[in-house]
Amino acid sequence: MPVEEFVAGWISGALGLVLGHPFDTVKVRLQTQTTYRGIVDCMVKIYRHESLLGFFKGMSFPIASIAVVNSVLFGVYSNTLLLLTATSHQERRAQPPSYTHIFLAGCTGGFLQAYCLAPFDLIKVRLQNQTEPVAQPGSPPPQYQGPMHCAASIFREEGYRGLFRGAWALMLRDTPTVGIYFITYEGLCRQYTPEGQNPSSATVLVAGGFAGIASWVAATPLDVIKSRMQMDGLRRRVYQGVLDCMMSSVRQEGLGVFFRGVTINSARAFPVNAVTFLSYEYLLRWWG
Numbered sequence: 001m002p003v004e005e006f007v008a009g010w011i012s013g014a015l016g017l018v019l020g021h022p023f024d025t026v027k028v029r030l031q032t033q034t035t036y037r038g039i040v041d042c043m044v045k046i047y048r049h050e051s052l053l054g055f056f057k058g059m060s061f062p063i064a065s066i067a068v069v070n071s072v073l074f075g076v077y078s079n080t081l082l083l084l085t086a087t088s089h090q091e092r093r094a095q096p097p098s099y100t101h102i103f104l105a106g107c108t109g110g111f112l113q114a115y116c117l118a119p120f121d122l123i124k125v126r127l128q129n130q131t132e133p134v135a136q137p138g139s140p141p142p143q144y145q146g147p148m149h150c151a152a153s154i155f156r157e158e159g160y161r162g163l164f165r166g167a168w169a170l171m172l173r174d175t176p177t178v179g180i181y182f183i184t185y186e187g188l189c190r191q192y193t194p195e196g197q198n199p200s201s202a203t204v205l206v207a208g209g210f211a212g213i214a215s216w217v218a219a220t221p222l223d224v225i226k227s228r229m230q231m232d233g234l235r236r237r238v239y240q241g242v243l244d245c246m247m248s249s250v251r252q253e254g255l256g257v258f259f260r261g262v263t264i265n266s267a268r269a270f271p272v273n274a275v276t277f278l279s280y281e282y283l284l285r286w287w288g
């Protein structure tokens with residue numbers, strides 16, 4: 001099984017992640033709290049109360065976990081495509097796989113990465129939602145002191161299954177949308193690249209950026225539900241399951257609730273995925 005794809009997925013994921021984390025914090029806050037009036041208001045408040053560091057809350061853990069998550073995403077995608085079409089990454093420009101195969105391979109990658117991502121994502125969301133200023137002497141400490149402490153407390157209070165809270169919603173979110181992610185990327189690359197050639201850097205950046213936007217727009221409804229399921233159970237359980245969470249969110253806030261954070265998700269998705277795909281392609285070309 002070719003391993004380069006796994007390593008390239010890891011490095012490119014980490015680069016994209018740092019760039020996108022501040023957007024991600026704003027997104028999670030907008031989706032789960034009602035104190036902010038919009039993106040700008042949220043940013044200003046985070047900066048005032050928590051300084052620049054507030055934007056980077058909960059980042060150390062994703063950086064460590066992206067090694068697993070993004071390498072599973074790209075590694076499983078590429079190896080599933082190899083199984084389906086019997087072409088390696090290097091051969092794919094000459095013999096382009098069909099969109100059905102690309103979609104199926106993407107869904108497989110999305111499904112498996114969601115499973116690995118679930119506990120890490122839960123911890124990230126819980127830490128991002130702590131609004132206390134970073135380390136103020138004299139004030140009571142926040143509920144979770146860091147990722148390990150957060151993981152241990154969830155395990156203690158909610159058991160092993162507690163670490164997978166929201167995992168169903170996450171799998172439903174990622175299985176089809178990672179398919180969309182790779183279809184958009186490949187489609188745009190093919191559109192703007194002469195046959196048989198490698199896409200230029202500019203093409204890769206733009207195609208990666210739009211792949212990020214397209215998949216995130218499609219993923220946002222279940223992203224909202226996922227974040228809410230993950231915050232549920234902190235004080236008392238509100239939702240009975242994914243469907244119940246959807247129904248009661250719509251009943252209380254209208255259909256618009258499914259698009260909470262869509263603007264910020266898209267603004268984050270472009271740079272993150274442009275950089276992810278560019279570094280992924282270049283690492284593989286360089287090693288190939």
Ligand SMILES: C[N+](C)(C)CCCC[C@H](N)C(=O)O
Pocket residue numbers: 013070173174177178181212215216219269272273
């Ligand atoms: C499928 N869905 C849109 C949910 C995620 C696609 C993952 C892409 C990248 N790691 C990122 O964080 O943007």
